[in-house]
Amino acid sequence: MSVLVYTESEQGKFKKTSFEVASYAKAVADQMGTTVTAVTFNANDTSELGKYGVDKVLNINNNDLEKFNANSYASVIEQAAKKEDSKVIILSSSADSKYLAPLVAVKLDAGYASNVVEAPSNTSPFTVKRTAFTNKAFNMTSIDTDVKVIGVSKNAFGLKESSGNASSEDFSPSLPEAGVTVQSVDKATDKVTIADAEIVVSAGRGLKGPENWGMIEELADVLGAATACSKPVSDLGWRPHGEHVGQTGKPVASNLYIAIGISGAIQHLAGINASKVKVVINTDPEAPFFKAADYGVVGDAFEVVPALIEKLKAFKAQNA
Amino acid sequence: MNILVCISHVPDTTSKINFTDDNTKFDTNGVQFVINPNDEFGLTRAMWFKEKQGANVTVVNVGGPETEPTLRKALAIGADEAIRVNTEAKDGYQVAKELANVVKDGGYDLVIAGRESIDYNGGMVPGMLAGLTDANFVTNCISLEVDGTNATAIREIDGGKETVSTSLPLVIGGQKGLVEESDLRIPNMRGIMMARKKPLNVVEPSNAETETSSVKFEKPVPKGAVTLVDADNLDELVNLLHNEAKVI
Numbered sequence: 001m002s003v004l005v006y007t008e009s010e011q012g013k014f015k016k017t018s019f020e021v022a023s024y025a026k027a028v029a030d031q032m033g034t035t036v037t038a039v040t041f042n043a044n045d046t047s048e049l050g051k052y053g054v055d056k057v058l059n060i061n062n063n064d065l066e067k068f069n070a071n072s073y074a075s076v077i078e079q080a081a082k083k084e085d086s087k088v089i090i091l092s093s094s095a096d097s098k099y100l101a102p103l104v105a106v107k108l109d110a111g112y113a114s115n116v117v118e119a120p121s122n123t124s125p126f127t128v129k130r131t132a133f134t135n136k137a138f139n140m141t142s143i144d145t146d147v148k149v150i151g152v153s154k155n156a157f158g159l160k161e162s163s164g165n166a167s168s169e170d171f172s173p174s175l176p177e178a179g180v181t182v183q184s185v186d187k188a189t190d191k192v193t194i195a196d197a198e199i200v201v202s203a204g205r206g207l208k209g210p211e212n213w214g215m216i217e218e219l220a221d222v223l224g225a226a227t228a229c230s231k232p233v234s235d236l237g238w239r240p241h242g243e244h245v246g247q248t249g250k251p252v253a254s255n256l257y258i259a260i261g262i263s264g265a266i267q268h269l270a271g272i273n274a275s276k277v278k279v280v281i282n283t284d285p286e287a288p289f290f291k292a293a294d295y296g297v298v299g300d301a302f303e304v305v306p307a308l309i310e311k312l313k314a315f316k317a318q319n320a
Numbered sequence: 321m322n323i324l325v326c327i328s329h330v331p332d333t334t335s336k337i338n339f340t341d342d343n344t345k346f347d348t349n350g351v352q353f354v355i356n357p358n359d360e361f362g363l364t365r366a367m368w369f370k371e372k373q374g375a376n377v378t379v380v381n382v383g384g385p386e387t388e389p390t391l392r393k394a395l396a397i398g399a400d401e402a403i404r405v406n407t408e409a410k411d412g413y414q415v416a417k418e419l420a421n422v423v424k425d426g427g428y429d430l431v432i433a434g435r436e437s438i439d440y441n442g443g444m445v446p447g448m449l450a451g452l453t454d455a456n457f458v459t460n461c462i463s464l465e466v467d468g469t470n471a472t473a474i475r476e477i478d479g480g481k482e483t484v485s486t487s488l489p490l491v492i493g494g495q496k497g498l499v500e501e502s503d504l505r506i507p508n509m510r511g512i513m514m515a516r517k518k519p520l521n522v523v524e525p526s527n528a529e530t531e532t533s534s535v536k537f538e539k540p541v542p543k544g545a546v547t548l549v550d551a552d553n554l555d556e557l558v559n560l561l562h563n564e565a566k567v568i
């Protein structure tokens with residue numbers, strides 16, 4: 001019996017979320033008095049996982065698994081879970097993991113809880129805290145099946161280092177029919193994505209038009225941040241749909257969220273509530289966003305943002 | 321093409337969220353319920369298939385009689401018939417099982433669900449339904465074309481999008497982007513009148529078991545007041561973000 005964790009990698013390198021889910025798995029394994037096994041797909045160096053509490057790595061090297069495929073990956077995780085007699089399977093809350101988790105749950109006849117934000121409060125009954133109502137509330141959920149699948153929210157549990165070495169074993173699962181074939185991937189690889197970003201700079205209709213996004217991108221650049229927007233902005237075609245955050249858009253769980261010219265409508269706030277620190281820049285002191293923010297500047301974005309960029313550049317130069 | 325659209329009946333996006341019975345139940349008092357926004361995009365796409373390629377569109381909900389106005393609204397938007405599986409929706413797996421029975425009985429080629437419902441945000445019903453019915457599955461779907469039994473879809477991934485090809489039977493988890501926002505339909509008087517005559521079939525559940533249970537709800541701890549920084553003193557903001565919040 002061990003806790004099984006699915007680790008994501010890109011071009012052989014682990015994503016940060018892999019260390020976060022490993023950290024979470026270690027906490028669960030400690031509570032249950034067992035060990036952590038990680039499944040990796042075409043990862044170059046799996047030794048790093050030991051630092052986050054992984055005891056054993058099932059190493060898969062297979063060209064047919066080079067591109068993510070939900071059905072194949074779910075089948076591999078199923079086979080790994082059976083091989084390890086795993087009762088708890090842990091995934092992240094990335095788009096791919098959320099795609100996989102329900103398929104894994106069906107294959108293993110397991111109960112699944114997504115958007116989990118804390119280590120289990122109890123392992124018998126197995127109870128976890130998850131977000132509900134798009135971050136307007138939490139739900140304590142018990143998973144009542146023998147095998148359990150958990151999707152961990154991003155940045156909720158954090159990275160927890162522990163001392164350890166992961167042993168490694170090659171694993172060659174059999175692959176089912178893929179069912180879905182990837183034709184092409186269109187990804188801006190040089191940009192920080194909203195899902196992975198520690199900092200998100202977001203702007204709303206207060207920016208007046210797409211031509212004004214230069215300063216938003218510059219601010220994001222200085223901070224190493226991803227850019228995002230409110231719903232009307234993407235509806236108006238000023239920014240791509242993939243940047244729309246909120247209840248009907250992407251959820252954001254960054255460490256810092258900077259909202260510029262965004263009113264703070266309930267649907268927008270719902271999607272960004274999970275961010276740790278929120279800064280708002282708005283001309284209207286009555287904008288609802290000020291009630292949700294930690295820091296606020298009442299002012300015109302067209303003056304405040306360029307000034308802030310300069311201050312941050314100076315700060316960076318000093319702290320370099 | 322025989323299309324099934326899964327409709328989740330959820331509190332309107334502006335709803336204040338409260339709980340009763342010692343925080344064990346969602347307080348529906350004063351809450352307006354709507355078609356889950358992700359499902360509304362899917363329903364609209366189904367209407368497009370119906371009008372452009374010919375399709376029969378059925379909408380389905382697993383829930384009590386209180387969800388019927390939401391199903392009637394979907395009929396008024398243009399669905400041909402509705403099914404309500406007469407049981408309280410308790411967890412994603414139970415809902416997926418009940419839906420799987422509907423899919424098997426109705427022989428649907430394409431099942432359109434929403435990526436997630438905005439109440440419990442489980443994001444599990446479409447995937448579980450695909451798994452239970454052995455159908456192909458694409459989630460976070462922002463484009464879908466069907467040609468005979470072949471389908472091409474675009475799904476959003478972290479930081480971009482991916483074009484995939486697959487075949488029917490297919491289950492998708494749809495979201496914004498599947499149709500233009502401006503294509504969403506508001507039921508008109510004629511639609512509402514016609515909806516009254518369309519079949520809304522109530523079927524009894526198979527009483528599928530749940531796998532998870534809701535123990536209790538909690539509200540986030542209220543936040544302290546905002547710290548305002550003068551627009552002329554942005555050094556202070558940088559200082560606070562660095563030394564107090566420790567985020568830069």
Ligand SMILES: Cc1cc2nc3c(=O)[nH]c(=O)nc-3n(C[C@H](O)[C@H](O)[C@H](O)COP(=O)(O)OP(=O)(O)OC[C@H]3O[C@@H](n4cnc5c(N)ncnc54)[C@H](O)[C@@H]3O)c2cc1C
Nearest residue numbers: 204205206230231246247248261262263267268283284301
């Ligand atoms: C079903 C449904 C789902 C929705 N889902 C979402 C969602 O997921 N995400 C989302 O964002 N919205 C969503 N909305 C829309 C939401 O209700 C708001 O309409 C939207 O968030 C407002 O966007 P905004 O703040 O950019 O624009 P506005 O409401 O127009 O606000 C612009 C703000 O900019 C400020 N401003 C103007 N000029 C300046 C300036 N020069 N400098 C600084 N500030 C300035 C104004 O004071 C104002 O506060 C949804 C709505 C519905 C009905």
